[in-house]
Amino acid sequence: MSEVFNFRRFWTFFKYDLKQMWRNHFKVALFLGFLPLLLYVVWVICSLSFTREWTAPGIAVRAGFFYLAVLVIILYQARTYGHLTDRRKGANYLMIPASVTEKFTSMMVITLIVIPLLFAGVYFLLDGFLSLVDPHYGSSLVGGAKSLLSRFLQAEIWEDAVMPKSMPNIFFVLVVIGIFVSMVYYLLSGLVFKKWKILGGLLVNYGFSLVLTIFAGLVLTGDRVKDWLERTFNDMGDDQALQFFTNTLNWSTVASVVILVALMTAIYFRIKTIKH
Amino acid sequence: MIQIDKLAFSYGSNEVLKNISMEILPGNIYGLLGENGVGKTTLLTLLCGLKKVQSGSIRVDGRDPYDREPSLLADQFYLADEVAPVHAKAICFAREHGVFWPNFDLSLFSGILREFEVEPDQYMDAMSAGQLKKTYLSFALACRVRYYYLDEPTNGLDIPSKSQFRKALMKYVPEESSIVISTHQVRDLENIIDPIIILDRRDVLLNAxxxxxxxxxxxxxxxxxxxxxxxxxxxxxxxxxxxxxxxxxxxxxxxxxxxxxxxxxxxxxxxxxxxxx
Structure with a gap:
């Protein structure tokens, strides 16, 4: 039997990991998934109590709550496997006879597939259901996002250029990878910091952003760069601008994938080298 | 067989183990004794692969325990001095964890646990420290592995349970297994530990x-x-x-x-x- 990866052993470990997660952390994802229903009930009760009218939360409020829920899901990743830094619980986990690759794969599947699916599945299902049963509720979040995107794509900001049909997919992939990067980042933060796992991740993120902003500011305000930017953008036609925009999105996607892989590699080595 | 050769380990500038060499042979229950801070727990965690050797080497059947290879992990069990309460019934915990150890016997686990007078249906996070320790000890013994590393196993056990533990250790551990027990409670285990290893700061004073x-x-x-x-x-x-x-x-x-x-x-x-x- 391979010491690196054995599918049977992985499956056994994955089932075990799922059970532990169900017992400890999936309930948080599930609770956040039920947020549309909770928001709706509270909203309707308040509305009936104060104005004696049946109203439902508008799409802007719901979008705001969804954003907050996604933020909590992302930050909560610091807690899901945070017990690995605990001497007692971490030792139990490390001493389970499964390879680092199997433990890492299970961790990634749970973090990047199971938890988002559980959360988003329940969230969108309830949101869609409420939009169907209550006319006051309006369009569902998915419907709203689609219409917003379509309006953006049809906007007459490009006179001489046609928006590529692949643009929605590029956007979608970039957003999903961005969320994955954030989730994996906070997962790593939970594996690195023994205490203050979320705060530690936030502070490092803040510090890194600050340094990057200062660096970018210094570079972009340099005379040579300023001249180059002015020359490039002033002479740009609509089709060139659109091409530049599309290229920027594509390169952002590539950069996000590189960052995601780097963070995942760091997690793999953290599991491999963690000591108690 | 475990071979320890010129092992050294320190926490920053605090040198804990230095030039430790010994062999741990199958079929023995080694008593690892020493004053506080001489590195008993450190040695156990190095043996099971929870820490990395800084100098020298440890070979368990020719393998480095820090590689944490699944086949070696399935051959060993490390019981820490402090164990984690889990939000699960003892029997569920054992069923879910036991699948990773090929010789694990769930009925043996329940049997030993009942001998310790703990109900397998009890939730582990509602147990007293002693009951929790008994649950982990029962689980360890039911795994029937070749290498046991037990850190203060009788800490927190009441008097009848200490005797029960000795009996269970003699009865259920496979004959060819090597057991290393670190303890300060020498009277609890003096009739079963043989050989005896006495560690001092940076040295093995006795291994006989x-x-x-x-x-x-x-x-x-x-x-x-x-x-x-x-x-x-x-x-x-x-x-x-x-x-x-x-x-x-x-x-x-x-x-x-x-x-x-x-x-x-x-x-x-x-x-x-x-x-x-």
């Missing part, structure tokens, strides 16, 4: 079987003081003295007196057991 100890040291329980006594202790029933055994006459090894004698006369005892030094 009780037969070897008994051959070289005499444990005298009479009231008459011996002029060559390395250690003398007043006990309620008289005295216990430890002195070099000139005739090879057998005596019952008192581990606590041995420990104190070794610490009081480190060089003498080391020279006695390592004539090559």
């Amino acid at each position: 079987s009780t037969a070897d100890i008994s051959e070289k040291l005499f444990f005298d329980y009479s009231t008459e003081l011996h002029p060559d006594a390395l250690y003398v202790e007043q006990t309620p029933g008289g005295t216990v003295q430890v002195y070099p055994n000139p005739t090879g006459e057998e005596s019952k090894v008192n581990v606590e007196a041995l420990f104190n004698a070794v610490h009081a006369h480190k060089d003498v005892v080391k020279a006695m057991f390592n004539p090559n030094l």
Whole structure:
């Protein structure tokens, strides 16, 4: 039997990991998934109590709550496997006879597939259901996002250029990878910091952003760069601008994938080298 | 077999283990003794792969435990001095965890746990520290592995449970298994540990079987003081003295007196057991 990866052993470990997660952390994802229903009930009760009218939360409020829920899901990743830094619980986990690759794969599947699916599945299902049963509720979040995107794509900001049909997919992939990067980042933060796992991740993120902003500011305000930017953008036609925009999105996607892989590699080595 | 060769380990500038060399053979229950801070827990965590050797080497059947290869992990069990409460029934915990150890026996787990007078249906996070320890001990014994590393296993156990633990250890651990028990509670385990390893800061003071100890040291329980006594202790029933055994006459090894004698006369005892030094 391979010491690196054995599918049977992985499956056994994955089932075990799922059970532990169900017992400890999936309930948080599930609770956040039920947020549309909770928001709706509270909203309707308040509305009936104060104005004696049946109203439902508008799409802007719901979008705001969804954003907050996604933020909590992302930050909560610091807690899901945070017990690995605990001497007692971490030792139990490390001493389970499964390879680092199997433990890492299970961790990634749970973090990047199971938890988002559980959360988003329940969230969108309830949101869609409420939009169907209550006319006051309006369009569902998915419907709203689609219409917003379509309006953006049809906007007459490009006179001489046609928006590529692949643009929605590029956007979608970039957003999903961005969320994955954030989730994996906070997962790593939970594996690195023994205490203050979320705060530690936030502070490092803040510090890194600050340094990057200062660096970018210094570079972009340099005379040579300023001249180059002015020359490039002033002479740009609509089709060139659109091409530049599309290229920027594509390169952002590539950069996000590189960052995601780097963070995942760091997690793999953290599991491999963690000591108690 | 476990081979430890010139092992060294330190926490920053605090050197804990230095130049430790020994072999741990199958079929023995090693008692790992030492004062606080000499590195007993560190040695156990190095043996099971929770820490990385900084200098020297540890080989368990020729493998480095820090690689944490699944086949080696399935052959060993490390029981920490403090165990984690889990939000699960003991039986569920055992069923879910046990699948990773090929020789794990769930009915044996339930049986040992009942002998400890703990119900397998009890939630582990509602257990007392002693009950939790008994659950982990039962689980460890039910895994039936080749290498056991037990850190203070009798801490938190009540008097009947200590005796139960000794019985279970003798009854359920496979004969070819090696057990390393780190303990301060020497009286709890003195009848079962053999050989005895006494660690000092940066050194192994003693690593010998009780037969070897008994051959070289005499444990005298009479009231008459011996002029060559390395250690003398007043006990309620008289005295216990430890002195070099000139005739090879057998005596019952008192581990606590041995420990104190070794610490009081480190060089003498080391020279006695390592004539090559």
